[in-house]
Amino acid sequence: SPYYCDANKVCGQWCPEVDIMEANSRAYASTPHKCDDPSSAGHYSTCDRNGCGQSTRNLDQRAYGPGNGYRINTMHPFRVHASFHAEEQPDGRVRFSGLTLRLQQDSNELVLDHSHCGKYLDSLTQPMMEGMAMRITYWGNDAETMAWLDQPPCGEATCSGLNAGQAVISNMTISGAASTARTAGEGGTGWFTPWWIFVFVLLSCLQCSFLFGLGIYAVSLYQRWHPPPEVATMSPSAAATQTPPATSRTERSPHAASPPAASPPDCYRSRSAMLLP
Numbered sequence: 331s332p333y334y335c336d337a338n339k340v341c342g343q344w345c346p347e348v349d350i351m352e353a354n355s356r357a358y359a360s361t362p363h364k365c366d367d368p369s370s371a372g373h374y375s376t377c378d379r380n381g382c383g384q385s386t387r388n389l390d391q392r393a394y395g396p397g398n399g400y401r402i403n404t405m406h407p408f409r410v411h412a413s414f415h416a417e418e419q420p421d422g423r424v425r426f427s428g429l430t431l432r433l434q435q436d437s438n439e440l441v442l443d444h445s446h447c448g449k450y451l452d453s454l455t456q457p458m459m460e461g462m463a464m465r466i467t468y469w470g471n472d473a474e475t476m477a478w479l480d481q482p483p484c485g486e487a488t489c490s491g492l493n494a495g496q497a498v499i500s501n502m503t504i505s506g507a508a509s510t511a512r513t514a515g516e517g518g519t520g521w522f523t524p525w526w527i528f529v530f531v532l533l534s535c536l537q538c539s540f541l542f543g544l545g546i547y548a549v550s551l552y553q554r555w556h557p558p559p560e561v562a563t564m565s566p567s568a569a570a571t572q573t574p575p576a577t578s579r580t581e582r583s584p585h586a587a588s589p590p591a592a593s594p595p596d597c598y599r600s601r602s603a604m605l606l607p
Contacts, residue, residue, distance in 0.1 A: 337363030337377035344374040346457040349381070350412045350431065354497075355396045355404040357480035359385040360412075360431045360442050364453035382450040384431070384442035387480075393440055394433070401438040407498075408435035414458070426455040466499060 335343035347363040361383030365374040386394035386402075394402045402408050415428030429451065431442040444451065 337365060337381065338379055339377070344377045346374070346377065346454055346462075347381075348429070348454065348458075348462065349383070351410060352479060354476070354480060356394075357385060357387055358394055358402075358433065358440075358442075359383055359387075359479060360429070360444070362429060362444065362447065362451060362454055364450060365457075382444065382447035384444055385479075386433075386440060386442070389440065402433050402435050402440055406435065408433055410434075424455070424459075425452045426458045427451055464504075468497065 335341055335345040336347040337344065344365055346365045349359070349361040349363070352359045352361065361381035363378050363381040365377035368374050392400055394400055394404065396404050409432075411432040411434065413428075413430045413432075414426065415430070416424050417427035418424050427445075429444040429447075433440040433442075
């Protein structure tokens with residue numbers, strides 16, 4: 331394409347570049363490339379050709395390749411998930427601070443993390459905020475051209491014939507303002523929280539305060555319309571002069587005949603008789 335540019339001055343024009351996927355069946359690389367500050371005309375005069383990349387060649391030898399012996403078998407489809415991370419500075423500025431690639435196939439996963447690039451990614455903050463165009467290209471017409479990616483013993487001596495193969499890219503999706511939180515496995519610290527999180531917390535606190543105040547108001551209304559019953563009180567002097575209530579007690583004269591004493595139980599009489607001489 332005559333309108334394509336990258337950090338290697340393709341088509342005669344330099345420009346910042348974030349290579350998400352530079353790959354074939356033998357190797358996979360992801361490389362951000364920064365450039366110098368553009369001139370007044372908006373053109374860049376030079377860029378970093380090498381970039382700050384990660385490659386499956388930096389992992390173990392059985393991580394990525396063609397065949398069942400590899401964790402990512404390039405003879406079968408696999409999924410690529412790219413996450414761009416941002417970090418808020420004390421002065422409020424947001425910078426591009428992380429890029430993580432996850433290659434997934436069945437239960438296997440490879441992670442290419444660019445957190446080690448540090449301030450290198452910060453140089454790409456402005457181009458990222460201005461927006462970058464996604465570009466998909468197939469290239470590499472000879473083995474020498476692709477030697478930087480998979481030079482032997484990883485790759486083959488030729489790119490023609492069966493080694494050329496075919497590549498299919500499908501089901502591409504791009505999310506919007508994704509969360510900047512990172513998992514423990516991706517490393518990095520200081521990821522800022524999106525503004526809507528603070529709004530949600532603030533509204534939740536206001537809702538709790540409103541419900542608490544509403545509950546107090548409801549209790550006061552209930553007490554106003556349903557006062558507690560009055561409890562009668564009595565002074566000690568009134569209690570002393572108060573006549574005790576009449577009872578159904580039967581008075582008995584001291585001279586009245588006493589009722590006959592109850593006979594002891596049989597067991598008692600039997601025991602008394604046994605004690606007599």
